[in-house]
Amino acid sequence: GAVVSQHPSWVICKSGTSVKIECRSLDFQATTMFWYRQFPKQSLMLMATSNEGSKATYEQGVEKDKFLINHASLTLSTLTVTSAHPEDSSFYICSARPSTTAFNSPLHFGNGTRLTVT
């Protein structure tokens, strides 16, 4: 149980275009989902907390207009990288925990999306 599906697994796009990444909780509802970014040989950096039905909470230094997050339902959050540039190339991972579990329960992660901007 507690499966998180992320799509696409990888995407290549041209500079200036926008890319949407989907994160779905397949067998549970998640009021909150988290978006992480992972640079090569670096840790996972929390970008934002996606809240169902309300605005996302962005971490310091993350451009909210650049990384648009929408959490339209209890099972779906999307991250849109707008006007992508090569420096946005990275590995993006979403995570969630069931709304019925405690805040300190383990996160369940999607498989990640490898974004390459040419």
Place this chain on the structure above:
Amino acid sequence: AQKVTQAQTEISVVEKEDVTLDCVYETRDTTYYLFWYKQPPSGELVFLIRRNSFDEQNEISGRYSWNFQKSTSSFNFTITASQVVDSAVYFCALSRGGNSGGYQKVTFGIGTKLQVIP
């Protein structure tokens, strides 16, 4: 502020050797949670263990064992008789205790890349 330090960025061992991955954390909270996650080459993060700050009992699960010592703020992970399938990046993580939304964030270490050589 919370911080997780994994001083070993890369470790190589020969199959069947034991290996210990170090994790040192910093927090001002008296209640907190520690985690270990495994990230195989495929990219997804797999939850391995959670430990709360009040439970210093060591844990063993098959070839995996964890040593939690509050006195040294360490939560080390040992793999006994390592196998090639253990090759992955291992992340130590920390989250705050509490029951409000602000306690949902998880802070990750930089990760330790383990390579088990056949």
